[in-house]
Amino acid sequence: xxxxxxxxxxxxxxxxxxxxxxxxxxxxxxxxxxxxxxxxxxxxxxxxxxxxxxxxxxxxxxxxxxxxxxxxxxxxxxxxxxxxxxxxxxxxxxxxx
Numbered sequence: 001x002x003x004x005x006x007x008x009x010x011x012x013x014x015x016x017x018x019x020x021x022x023x024x025x026x027x028x029x030x031x032x033x034x035x036x037x038x039x040x041x042x043x044x045x046x047x048x049x050x051x052x053x054x055x056x057x058x059x060x061x062x063x064x065x066x067x068x069x070x071x072x073x074x075x076x077x078x079x080x081x082x083x084x085x086x087x088x089x090x091x092x093x094x095x096x097x
Contacts, residue, residue, distance in 0.1 A: 011047070011054035020057070025064040043067075 008020055014031045021027040038046060038053065044063035046053035071079075 008057055011049075011056055012060075013052070013054060014046075017044070017046075017055035017060060020055075020060055021064060025060075025067075027064055027067060 008024070009016070012020060014034045017034060018029055018031050021029055034044070034055075037043065043066075044055055044059050046055045046059070048054070
């Protein structure tokens with residue numbers, strides 16, 4: 001992680017959080033994407049002041065550290081589907097006795 005050029009506040013609205021992710025972590029994400037990910041309970045998660053979301057530097061840094069994976073979401077879904085096809089017991093609901 002590089003030192004930021006701009007001093008960043010502790011809590012940031014989505015526009016500042018977007019700029020922080022881009023400048024500090026080189027992650028380019030639209031403000032709307034941050035809002036959509038929050039609505040789906042995905043990271044990074046904000047804290048709220050009333051109804052206004054604020055992203056903390058710690059939450060953004062923690063999320064950015066784990067944001068990159070070796071597999072794409074499509075590959076993970078395909079692998080899970082293939083695993084279920086190989087093990088039919090896993091996809092069958094339990095029968096009540």
